[in-house]
Amino acid sequence: MKIAVLGGDGFVGWPTTLHLSNQGHEVHILDNLSRRWIDTELGVQSLTPMDSIQERCRIWREETGRSIDFHLIDLAKEFERLKSWLAAERPDAVIHFAEQRAAPYSMKTDRHKVYTVDNNVNATHNLLAALVETGIDAHLVHLGTMGVYGYSSVGAAIPEGYLDVEITNLEGEKKGLEILYPTRPGSVYHMTKSLDQILFQFYAQNDGLRITDLHQGIVWGTHTDQTRRHEQLINRFDYDGDYGTVLNRFLIQAAIGYPLTVHGTGGQTRAFIHLQDCVRCIELALSDAPEAGDRVRIFNQMTETHRVRDLAELVAKMTGAEIAYLPNPRKEAPENDLIVKNDQFLALGLDPITLAEGLLGEVVDVAKKYAHRIDRKRVPAVSAWTKDIASRVESDPEGKRLKSVS
Ligand code: USQ
Secondary structure, eight states: OEEEEETTTSTTHHHHHHHHHHTTOEEEEEEOOHHHHHHHHHTOOOSSOOOOHHHHHHHHHHHHSOOEEEEEOOTTTOHHHHHHHHHHHOOSEEEEOOSOOOHHHHTSSHHHHHHHHHHHHHHHHHHHHHHHHHTOOOEEEEEEEGGGGOOOOOSSOBOSSEEEEEEEOTTSOEEEEEEEOOOOOSSHHHHHHHHHHHHHHHHHHHHOOEEEEEEEOEEEOOOOTTGGGOGGGOOOOOOSTTTOOHHHHHHHHHHTTOOEEEETTSBOEEEEEEHHHHHHHHHHHHTTOOOTTSOOEEEEEOSEEEEHHHHHHHHHHHHOOOEEEEOOSSOOOSBOOOOBOOHHHHHTTOOOOOGGGSOHHHHHHHHHHTGGGOOGGGOSOOOOSSHHHHHHHHTOHHHHHHHHHO
16 A cells, blocks of 8 residues: 555654555655654654654665655645645645644644644544545545543543434434534643544535554553664654653653652543554554445544553652652543443454553663763653643642752
8 A cells, every 4th residue: 555644753643654655655754853843842852862754764675675765844834845745746645743732732832722723633633625626536544532522531432433322303312413422621732633533524524534443552661573673663652741652651761760750640541552653553453444425433542541640650669769749730630430442443453562562661661771961850751731730839848849959
């Protein structure tokens, strides 16, 4: 297949690109390199030293003989260039990762909220409009998020995208209806992914676009089989308070002797997936494309759920790290249950990698190897969801103690 990976320079985009190229697909990366610019804006860098995208592609070609083409295109701003590229290349599949993906970054200031909405919603809509206009029958696979649903405990499993409901009509008869499972996003970033769902629903129904939306959980791990092949193919690895995600952050914190930063009581339960399983799931989703006219196919791309404090305790037991319970900079339920259905991926042959598989130690080893690249001042999460929360977090003695640790 000819596959366009939009956002192929990112944390999941890059290993996905390598995985698909390794399987013999012709892969093109379209990316505006915004993640690298955001690193510069925030004054942080990936824990792992990353080469330029062009250099990464050159090393991959030397290693494997396979080429990956890079195209510098901003999906959200360069609609005509995107359309021309699609019309000329006519990919069989398009994988869409090209969105600002950090909840804390999206809540930093009003400017970050506006940027996240502009970038994410325009990127998705430009892509959909360009696919319709060029008449390309490509399968669109989008990286969505489990977080569109929010985290209220209703004691029922979150289904794969759709919910059967019953409503009473004006004659008093009960009628069945299938609806998108209701969203309740907990950040501006998660809100943009909820809006994406509606855009997809419309274009699948109106234009027969073939769309798969993958509602992914929190990714952990850093290597895949392909990124391990050469030092310069290494994946990016975020540890900072904006882009680092919870389990990877705990593992890095443990590696550098920094107390594990649990927000609140740590009673938040979240869905997780290892990076190697992410790339495998994308491969599986590609192999099972919907037909034109089908509803959007929605998968829950996760393999297990865990409570944040249980993860902290697990990492503390494994490494001897100390745990710090901090005031939560986010507005989120302090405790929640989470049950998620992922039957479709299991039926397609996914054999999940779990936390028990010994890969936690690999992340600690990577963190120790590159510990000298960590700026400890960038470890605390300081983006607060509201002004009130910001002042509460700022005045907390535990947070002050952590600042002195750094
Ligand atoms: N948390 C801590 N301590 C930390 C960092 C986070 O306790 O040092 C807590 C947060 O308060 C939250 C939970 O851990 O309750 C998860 O936070 P996270 O930063 O790991 O994940 P999140 O902000 O939800 O976003 C990440 C990715 C996003 C993806 C999402 C999947 O950045 O792109 O969509 O995970 S999900 O969470 O299932 O929506």
